Amino acid sequence: MTTDASTLRSMMIPDPAYEPGMKVYTMKLGMWVFLLSEVMFFTSLIGSYVILRFAHPDHFAAPGVVLNVPLTAFNTFFLICSSVTMVKAFAAIQQGDDTGLKLWLLATILIGSLFVGIQAVEYYILYHEGFVPAAADYHAAGRQGMEGGPIVGGPLYGATFYTMTGFHGAHVTIGVICLTFVLIRALRGAYTQNDHRGVELIGLYWHFVDLVWIILFTIVYLI
Amino acid sequence: MENWSWLMDGSASTFGPTIDRLYLVILIITGVVFFATQGALIWLLIKYRHRAGHKAEYIHGNTRAEVIWTVIPFVIVLGIALASRGAWAQVKDPQNIPPNSLPVHVMASQFEWDVTYPGLDGQLETGDDFTVRNRMDVPADRPTHVILEAEDVIHSFFLPDFRVKQDAVPGMVMNVWFQPTRTGEFVIGCAELCGIGHTRMRGTLTVHSAADYQAWLNEQSQP
Amino acid sequence: MATTAVTAEQHAATAQHHHEPGFIRTYVFSTDHKMIAKQFLLASLFFLLVGGLLAAGIRWQLGFPGQPMPLIGGLFSDTTAPGGIILPEFYNALVTMHGTFMIFFAIMPLLVGVWGNYLIPLQIGAPDMAFPRLNMASFWISVPAGVIMLAGFFVQGGHAGAGWTAYAPLSSEPEYSGVYMGQILWLISLTILGFSSLAGAVNYITTVINMRAPGMTWFRLPLPVWALFVTSWLVLLAIPILTGGLIMLLFDQTIGTGFFSAATDGEPLLWQHVFWYFGHPEVYILILPAMGLVSEVIANRSRKPIFGYHAMVLAIIAIAFLGWVVWGHHMFQSGMNPLLGTTFMITTIIIAVPSAIKVFNWLGTLWRGDLHFDVPMLNALSFVSMFVIGGLSGIFMASAPVDIFIHDTYYIVAHIHYVLFGGSLFGIFAAITYWFPKMFGRIFSPVLGKVHFWLTFVSYNLVFFPMHTIGLRGHMRRIYDPNQYEFLQPLQPINTFITIAAFVLIATQLIFAFAFFWSMYKGEKAPRNPWKANTLEWTAAPTPPPHLNFPGGAPVVYRGPYEYSWPGSTDDFLPQDLPPDRVSRTPIPSEPSPMSTGD
Numbered sequence A: 001m002t003t004d005a006s007t008l009r010s011m012m013i014p015d016p017a018y019e020p021g022m023k024v025y026t027m028k029l030g031m032w033v034f035l036l037s038e039v040m041f042f043t044s045l046i047g048s049y050v051i052l053r054f055a056h057p058d059h060f061a062a063p064g065v066v067l068n069v070p071l072t073a074f075n076t077f078f079l080i081c082s083s084v085t086m087v088k089a090f091a092a093i094q095q096g097d098d099t100g101l102k103l104w105l106l107a108t109i110l111i112g113s114l115f116v117g118i119q120a121v122e123y124y125i126l127y128h129e130g131f132v133p134a135a136a137d138y139h140a141a142g143r144q145g146m147e148g149g150p151i152v153g154g155p156l157y158g159a160t161f162y163t164m165t166g167f168h169g170a171h172v173t174i175g176v177i178c179l180t181f182v183l184i185r186a187l188r189g190a191y192t193q194n195d196h197r198g199v200e201l202i203g204l205y206w207h208f209v210d211l212v213w214i215i216l217f218t219i220v221y222l223i
Numbered sequence B: 001m002e003n004w005s006w007l008m009d010g011s012a013s014t015f016g017p018t019i020d021r022l023y024l025v026i027l028i029i030t031g032v033v034f035f036a037t038q039g040a041l042i043w044l045l046i047k048y049r050h051r052a053g054h055k056a057e058y059i060h061g062n063t064r065a066e067v068i069w070t071v072i073p074f075v076i077v078l079g080i081a082l083a084s085r086g087a088w089a090q091v092k093d094p095q096n097i098p099p100n101s102l103p104v105h106v107m108a109s110q111f112e113w114d115v116t117y118p119g120l121d122g123q124l125e126t127g128d129d130f131t132v133r134n135r136m137d138v139p140a141d142r143p144t145h146v147i148l149e150a151e152d153v154i155h156s157f158f159l160p161d162f163r164v165k166q167d168a169v170p171g172m173v174m175n176v177w178f179q180p181t182r183t184g185e186f187v188i189g190c191a192e193l194c195g196i197g198h199t200r201m202r203g204t205l206t207v208h209s210a211a212d213y214q215a216w217l218n219e220q221s222q223p
Numbered sequence C: 001m002a003t004t005a006v007t008a009e010q011h012a013a014t015a016q017h018h019h020e021p022g023f024i025r026t027y028v029f030s031t032d033h034k035m036i037a038k039q040f041l042l043a044s045l046f047f048l049l050v051g052g053l054l055a056a057g058i059r060w061q062l063g064f065p066g067q068p069m070p071l072i073g074g075l076f077s078d079t080t081a082p083g084g085i086i087l088p089e090f091y092n093a094l095v096t097m098h099g100t101f102m103i104f105f106a107i108m109p110l111l112v113g114v115w116g117n118y119l120i121p122l123q124i125g126a127p128d129m130a131f132p133r134l135n136m137a138s139f140w141i142s143v144p145a146g147v148i149m150l151a152g153f154f155v156q157g158g159h160a161g162a163g164w165t166a167y168a169p170l171s172s173e174p175e176y177s178g179v180y181m182g183q184i185l186w187l188i189s190l191t192i193l194g195f196s197s198l199a200g201a202v203n204y205i206t207t208v209i210n211m212r213a214p215g216m217t218w219f220r221l222p223l224p225v226w227a228l229f230v231t232s233w234l235v236l237l238a239i240p241i242l243t244g245g246l247i248m249l250l251f252d253q254t255i256g257t258g259f260f261s262a263a264t265d266g267e268p269l270l271w272q273h274v275f276w277y278f279g280h281p282e283v284y285i286l287i288l289p290a291m292g293l294v295s296e297v298i299a300n301r302s303r304k305p306i307f308g309y310h311a312m313v314l315a316i317i318a319i320a321f322l323g324w325v326v327w328g329h330h331m332f333q334s335g336m337n338p339l340l341g342t343t344f345m346i347t348t349i350i351i352a353v354p355s356a357i358k359v360f361n362w363l364g365t366l367w368r369g370d371l372h373f374d375v376p377m378l379n380a381l382s383f384v385s386m387f388v389i390g391g392l393s394g395i396f397m398a399s400a401p402v403d404i405f406i407h408d409t410y411y412i413v414a415h416i417h418y419v420l421f422g423g424s425l426f427g428i429f430a431a432i433t434y435w436f437p438k439m440f441g442r443i444f445s446p447v448l449g450k451v452h453f454w455l456t457f458v459s460y461n462l463v464f465f466p467m468h469t470i471g472l473r474g475h476m477r478r479i480y481d482p483n484q485y486e487f488l489q490p491l492q493p494i495n496t497f498i499t500i501a502a503f504v505l506i507a508t509q510l511i512f513a514f515a516f517f518w519s520m521y522k523g524e525k526a527p528r529n530p531w532k533a534n535t536l537e538w539t540a541a542p543t544p545p546p547h548l549n550f551p552g553g554a555p556v557v558y559r560g561p562y563e564y565s566w567p568g569s570t571d572d573f574l575p576q577d578l579p580p581d582r583v584s585r586t587p588i589p590s591e592p593s594p595m596s597t598g599d
Helices: A005-012 A026-055 A069-094 A098-128 A155-187 A197-222 B016-047 B063-092 B210-221 C003-016 C023-028 C033-063 C088-124 C132-154 C181-210 C223-254 C268-285 C288-302 C309-322 C327-331 C338-350 C352-366 C375-398 C400-406 C410-440 C446-472 C486-522
Strands: B102-109 B112-117 B130-133 B135-139 B144-150 B155-159 B164-168 B174-178 B184-190 B203-208
Touching: A026 A155, A026 A197, A026 C181, A026 C223, A026 C268, A069 A098, A069 A197, A098 A155, A098 A197, A155 A197, A155 C223, B016 B063, B016 C352, B016 C375, B016 C400, B063 C338, B063 C352, B063 C375, B063 C400, B102 B135, B102 B155, B112 B135, B112 B203, B130 B135, B130 B210, B135 B210, B144 B155, B144 B164, B155 B174, B164 B174, B164 C400, B203 B210, C033 C088, C033 C132, C033 C410, C033 C486, C088 C132, C088 C181, C088 C223, C088 C268, C088 C288, C088 C410, C132 C181, C181 C223, C223 C268, C223 C288, C223 C309, C268 C288, C268 C309, C268 C327, C288 C309, C288 C352, C288 C375, C288 C410, C309 C352, C327 C338, C338 C352, C338 C375, C338 C400, C352 C375, C375 C400, C375 C410, C375 C446, C400 C446, C410 C446, C410 C486, C446 C486
Parallel strands: B102 B144, B135 B203
Antiparallel strands: B102 B112, B112 B130, B144 B174, B155 B164, B155 B184, B184 B203
16 A cells, blocks of 8 residues: 555645746747747758758858848848837837837838838849749849859759748738737727737747848858 | 468578568567567456456555666667667668679669669779669679669669668669579569559569679670 | 736636627637537548548558459549549559548547547636637638648549658659649648647647646646647647648749759758658657547546556656657668668667556556446557557667668558557547547447447457568558569468458448447436546536536646545545545544645
């Protein structure tokens, strides 16, 4: 008979140290958990890129040869600014500053849209320079190269570039749409100093997307 | 088949017996575990079946038992893994390919094996190479080194009697070797689903005595 | 943070403003986790039937190669089975879709979708999932995924035929497989299904962490909840990897990116790495929940505490962790570095240890128990027995040199079916019959349940055990006509035998379907706690549980889930929520009373 009395006693009474869950409200916990899965999604794309790049370095060009680094550096700066405005929006509602919330949210949406817009322009130019995702049509001549010059890099370059940056751009776009919803709710006065969970949730997502971009910018454009 | 068996047929390569012995060792170990656990299960089911007035004992577990049945399986399976290392390296490590091997190039494609021989000079990629389809002829007195490639999709070069299996992956060169232990005709199969004709992608491997092989080689090398 | 208080207030507000929802909100677009579980149950049982019928097609071709299928032979088009004779391309589609439907649309939702939804809130004492609307979305996202997957059979070129593993480049370049639209639909369907799984996983994890009833500490969680919680982490982290891979494969197919195409210097093996990096955690997604469910049934039907509760939990966690570092064993013959193969061989074989721990603990639970051989118990015991076979046969292929011979043969087919059918599906049968009274208020017919169990058990073993033997004779997987190989011709009688047994096995499942619906409407009315169980779904919630589960508010939990046959009580079970002062006690003088609350 293994009825160790003290063990048994500890099993029989409600644990005094019991805390129901983490001291985080459920929506926020859910957002964290969701973002972990997003990490794995980008890991699979970035991991594939790393493997392909190590296996075929000749398919990839030196920084700045094909991709327009200065333009994207500006764009990266904008996205980081949008993270700052997002923090400002959250700080505003924490102070109960409803007007500040709306203005900073609007600023975040505008900068986020600007990022997507610049990315679209970048895509357009690159595509017309022959830097395309389809392997068969790849003929990027490079920024310094002239019309009809030697092809720089190989098809894996275009494929990985558009897949990674494209899915990031899609995440930014979804973020802008969600921010717009949050702004509409803010205009209706849905957020108060005591309850502004929606602002915090979209903020978490937005900072995550920003962080992913900093990684992508580094490994795709700068290395 | 005349000499029917529930296990693999006798092998025809030098490392075949090593693999078969390993199989047998694992079969004995798992067989003992199989009969022990299933026997214990049946014994428990009969012994402790519900009977009127019978009550279960209040037992939560036993730390010593947990340690025992964690450590013992750990030691056994780790032993199996360590015992397997040698045979694995012998078969798959390219460093262990005997230097006196006959080099043969095999190109797998939908749905055939194209086997290229070095001809009389013993060197591949020289003018006297010749290619045969879906058959392979090798001498019994020296090892064969198969340089395996695939043209279109993944195939798998399977010599059941030689305990040889290696996927042929497009864009990669695989090294396979074996040393026959007896003459005769053996089967070449494809073990990886490769399309509609997967089932008919097969060939014949003939192991000749040294003299027969030379005769065959001379005959094939006639212009 | 002040927001926590707000949440609680809002919960209260929701409860107060709750109205009885109408038909659509109750049965179709329901946010009630129990209804969503039933929706998943019916949908995945349907796909189980689909997968079974596809298996029947495969077995017909192997058992009676080149002969027209009887009865239904005339129903097929000229591009699949003209006159009932299966064409090779249709055979490849059958093999591919059998695996796909069974793994993604039957077993996975049967375990995670059904029991994750049904049991997690009920067993932890929560009114519903953390995100009920996300939960509803989880089911309704899976419906279009299933429809798209079924639609693949009717498009030009036939359905995907590159195996459920979809090895590139066969899957990525239509010129090699002859399949274009079918493969694209396959990829789109699984991508969509990924969102469904993800929504579920986020919900389960958040719910278990944040919504446990007072007193429900981590080590008082019933083992199904533990298993489903750990599984949800695997789903959460593994599915996005697959999604990334599926998207790259889809781009290869549609816009010609060439990630996995050797022609453009892509890497065919990259697909295998991505797929199996997802795929091996997936294997444990398909077995861990069943282990949890079976533990519950075995402890209850032995009227004994589960043996080594902590060891059971730790084994689940160990399996989940090790599951991330073993994917290479699917690729021993793919051409990986032999040194890497050795590493994967060692990690793989170590994963046998936590599995063994679980088996020994189940046997320990039976030891000195009071075993009741009801239908759930029979299925649960069969799980243990079959899982032992599946686990032991896995050791052969974990040894890389032995795997050289048995890789891609029927030995592998036997192994996977011993784990997925003998393991997971028997676990599912155990769970369905055990929780049937809770779900539908009636007992699952014991007579039909036993008939179904014994016929399944016998025919199942007759189908899959001989596959070990034909695998050892060198019978490759996925070959359309083994008789084309002279050395496999002597195996034809075994193949025919397997096919006949398989038809018995499939027909037996119709008994289950009949028993399921018969019991639902005509079965014996169930008392509130028919198994005399301890867990909250039986002790604190009415049968069937109403919306928000616990009418009296969240139950308070006083003890672990497996306090059976405690000698201090006159009953042989102690419900988790029974206050200590209400336990009907048989005082034992020699023992200090464990009921005192002072500490």
